[in-house]
Amino acid sequence: MSTDYQQARVALGTRMRELRAESSLSGRALAARLAWPQSKVSKLETGKQTPTLADVRAWVEGTGRPDAADELVGRLRTLETQYRSWRRQLAGGYLPVQEAHAAQGGRTRVRRSFDPTLIPGLLQTAGYARGVLSRYTTVHPAIRDVEAAVQARMARQRVLKDRGRSFHFLVWEAALISRLCPPVVLADQLECLVPWLVPGRVRLGVIPLDAALSVPAGVGFSIHDDELVITESWHAEMWLDDPEDVALHRRAWDELETSAAYGPDAHRLLARARRRATA
Known part of the structure; x- marks a missing residue:
């Protein structure tokens, strides 16, 4: 705590x-x-x-x-x-957690996120989301509403179509190769990321495993309108709105972003990960 x-x-x-x-x-x-x-x-x-x-x-x-x-x-x-402990949050299942994030997504105009081990939730396919959420039941065994949570996560993705919002996702290359679902599902997930490599309101950068990092990768986090940071551990999820906390995470995000690959370079990383998934 x-x-x-x-x-x-x-x-x-x-x-x-x-x-x-x-x-x-x-x-x-x-x-x-x-x-x-x-x-x-x-x-x-x-x-x-x-x-x-x-x-x-x-x-x-x-x-x-x-x-x-x-x-x-x-x-x-x-x-x-x-500070929101998972034990308290998940007492009512995964669905309320997805609904809370959907509500915050509706308030956010500019979102930046970094994910070191997972494809960002807003970019996940249903199959990939099902694999990820199902595996969390290993450490939170009381949860049984995985399918409802998957559908809620898919519904959250409608926010990507809002032209009044922008999103900048960074993922570490490890997120592309982590086997959290069957290989065919992972390959499909990677293919579905390709359209987001085109510059626009939704931007996706990939940090290569062998990139020179100016800061350690650390844990995943998202920054909402430079006013709120959401991050988590195995035990809890933290919603941080202190300006100093937000500024700290923004500095970390800016440093990580300098190591990211975009466009054709990022596409090559996706293609390489997809070949590994289907080998």
Whole structure:
């Protein structure tokens, strides 16, 4: 868990404890009033548990401080914007995650992304997306709605047709050869990338494996209107809107972009990867 996230969660818990104390309620009394275990009140106040929106609303009502609802909800949404654990996000399946990204895609006018191991979601074929999402069930075994998530991912791609938006995708060559689906599916996916090599609103660059890199490839991320960065780890997805965080990722993206191949050079890399997939 990130230090910034934990500090913000502790601060939220401290504020919730202050509201309880100002109402002259003990932790036991508030727990009884809300029909909660006393341990839940303690964990929320000490920052050991993240409250849900329902928890926050119940808290302000239980402490007689409905006027504090907007403040606590704002703090909670800031937490969720910064750090979204996969365990919590995927509790409802893959589909809500795809819907959240679709909503953000509808707000983004200029998107830049870097993917070191995967074809970008907005450029995936259904077969490739199915292969990728199915493999994530190995580490998130509770998920069963892969097909619904695939269809939602395909629907998200309509945003590419909007002439009022632009997209610049960078992929490391490793993403072209990673066997996350059957070879015939991978070959089809690579063929479907070719039209995006033509300069336009949607631009695709490939960073060769043997390119001289000025920065390490690192993890994948996307930058939305230079105002938001979305990146992830095995444990969580981070939505970062602090200007310094955005600027850091933009510097990394700019450096990676200097090593990218475009046009005929990128086409040769795609062709080479396709030959490997069908060999």
